[in-house]
Amino acid sequence: MTDNRTCRSCGREFLVERRNQMRQAFCLRPECQLQRRTENQRKRRSESKKDDGLTSRLKPSEAAWLRKNPMIIGLVSLLIGSIDIKEIEAFCAASSERGARILEGTLQDDAEKPIVPKETKGF
Numbered sequence: 001m002t003d004n005r006t007c008r009s010c011g012r013e014f015l016v017e018r019r020n021q022m023r024q025a026f027c028l029r030p031e032c033q034l035q036r037r038t039e040n041q042r043k044r045r046s047e048s049k050k051d052d053g054l055t056s057r058l059k060p061s062e063a064a065w066l067r068k069n070p071m072i073i074g075l076v077s078l079l080i081g082s083i084d085i086k087e088i089e090a091f092c093a094a095s096s097e098r099g100a101r102i103l104e105g106t107l108q109d110d111a112e113k114p115i116v117p118k119e120t121k122g123f
Helices: 030-050 060-068 070-080 085-104
Strands: 004-006 013-015
Touching (some): 060 070, 060 085
16 A cells, blocks of 8 residues: 655655655655654664653663662662762763773773762761
């Protein structure tokens, strides 16, 4: 079941591809596909701004993983002695970058200062 639709970018009619019948709104012209990608990227970026702050410094995939694993957030909170989500995300981003550099073999022991947690109370 294919039908003709009007392209949201150029306004011309086009034949909907069989696999995208439910969601195709743009024709296959390169200019229209560029417009489609631009709109999707703009939408994705505005959604991440509405987010709870975890994606401001982390990759969206890393932030999603953290949300699914609240124990990690709790452990980081204990390590750094803070419940401020901005400080937790900064620590996670720095730790992730440091881990990537260790795996790449580009981290210099002498050049890097270790991440020092704040004093924790009660421990």
